[in-house]
Amino acid sequence: MATTVFQQALGTLESHSCLSSSGFRHECGSASVRLISKDFKVDIALMRRGNYCSKKRSFSLIQASTSQTTVFDPVSSPLHKTANDSKKKPSEAALILIRHGESMWNEKNLFTGCVDVPLTKKGVEEAIEAGKRISNIPIDLIYTSALIRAQMTAMLAMTQHRRKKVPIIQHEENEQARAWSQIFSEETNKQCIPVLTAWQLNERMYGELQGLNKQETADKYGKAKVQEWRRSYDIPPPNGESLEMCAERAVAYFQEHIEPQLQSGKNVMIAAHGNSLRSIIMYLDKLTSQEVISLELSTGIPMLYIFKEGSFIRRGSPVAPTEAGVYAYTKRLAQYRQRLDEMLQ
Numbered sequence: 234m235a236t237t238v239f240q241q242a243l244g245t246l247e248s249h250s251c252l253s254s255s256g257f258r259h260e261c262g263s264a265s266v267r268l269i270s271k272d273f274k275v276d277i278a279l280m281r282r283g284n285y286c287s288k289k290r291s292f293s294l295i296q297a298s299t300s301q302t303t304v305f306d307p308v309s310s311p312l313h314k315t316a317n318d319s320k321k322k323p324s325e326a327a328l329i330l331i332r333h334g335e336s337m338w339n340e341k342n343l344f345t346g347c348v349d350v351p352l353t354k355k356g357v358e359e360a361i362e363a364g365k366r367i368s369n370i371p372i373d374l375i376y377t378s379a380l381i382r383a384q385m386t387a388m389l390a391m392t393q394h395r396r397k398k399v400p401i402i403q404h405e406e407n408e409q410a411r412a413w414s415q416i417f418s419e420e421t422n423k424q425c426i427p428v429l430t431a432w433q434l435n436e437r438m439y440g441e442l443q444g445l446n447k448q449e450t451a452d453k454y455g456k457a458k459v460q461e462w463r464r465s466y467d468i469p470p471p472n473g474e475s476l477e478m479c480a481e482r483a484v485a486y487f488q489e490h491i492e493p494q495l496q497s498g499k500n501v502m503i504a505a506h507g508n509s510l511r512s513i514i515m516y517l518d519k520l521t522s523q524e525v526i527s528l529e530l531s532t533g534i535p536m537l538y539i540f541k542e543g544s545f546i547r548r549g550s551p552v553a554p555t556e557a558g559v560y561a562y563t564k565r566l567a568q569y570r571q572r573l574d575e576m577l578q
């Protein structure tokens with residue numbers, strides 16, 4: 234019984250929590266920003282607060298199935314929303330971005346793009362390590378690309394989460410898939426995290442470079458040409474997508490589907506790819522098309538943002554689950570971790 238009450242409290246905290254403005258300012262200090270920039274591998278010249286004020290958007294929360302018998306609606310679930318909560322404006326939400334762990338084609342140094350390649354053993358280990366780093370951060374919803382390397386990363390990371398909720402892939406490809414994957418226990422629903430897959434979060438389509446060796450391609454076409462294909466903003470590789478084209482669909486998806494969830498107080502993890510995440514970070518940090526060129530993301534390193542009052546505040550990459558700095562980020566995250574500690578004693 235005590236556990237149930239606690240879990241309800243934790244559930245409320247997972248979705249709606251308050252933060253004093255003084256704590257917030259303190260936590261946004263330059264020391265944090267420096268640590269974050271190191272992990273993001275962003276050129277020092279790019280370091281800045283990166284706050285983004287989004288337009289106020291009407292909430293377009295995850296649509297529950299059209300079927301009346303659908304039970305799985307994380308948004309209206311009592312775990313996430315109470316009568317009192319509907320009057321409150323959620324003050325902040327956590328956003329975790331994670332590039333997939335090393336894939337079998339990363340290992341072979343092949344252009345991968347939208348080819349659906351799984352993780353290597355090292356990639357599996359990176360995903361597990363990433364999961365440890367975020368094991369105390371609340372997660373209400375997970376978004377992944379349609380590609381297995383991002384999905385493996387999300388699932389493996391969640392094996393490490395201390396809350397022990399179960400990530401469940403939402404099958405919405407057709408009515409039957411939706412109907413056949415229903416869950417009929419409200420209690421079980423409360424212990425699940427919906428995982429939404431979207432092709433818009435896929436790696437950029439690398440066109441006729443897909444499957445080619447990166448070094449051999451540079452030897453053949455010249456280092457400068459290949460660097461232009463890989464890192465320019467608006468020059469696509471032959472018959473592929475430029476970063477700009479990739480950003481168009483990835484950022485549109487983020488704005489339409491993910492940002493409203495953050496606005497409603499949901500804590501979100503996105504497992505995706507080097508270039509789809511570079512596009513999203515460009516949007517979150519308001520990077521210019523020049524600045525994004527030098528943004529490099531390592532495989533399997535989680536990056537944390539706090540969404541508060543329409544702004545994204547970059548908080549960096551949690552170094553280890555026990556590192557004090559991670560939990561000093563916001564009062565709300567510290568409270569969440571404290572409750573986890575109490576629950577798991």
Ligand SMILES: O=C(O)[C@H](O)COP(=O)(O)O
Nearest residue numbers: 343344345346436463507
């Ligand atoms: O698709 C690929 O080959 C990689 O995931 C990203 O490659 P890049 O670093 O060359 O953009």
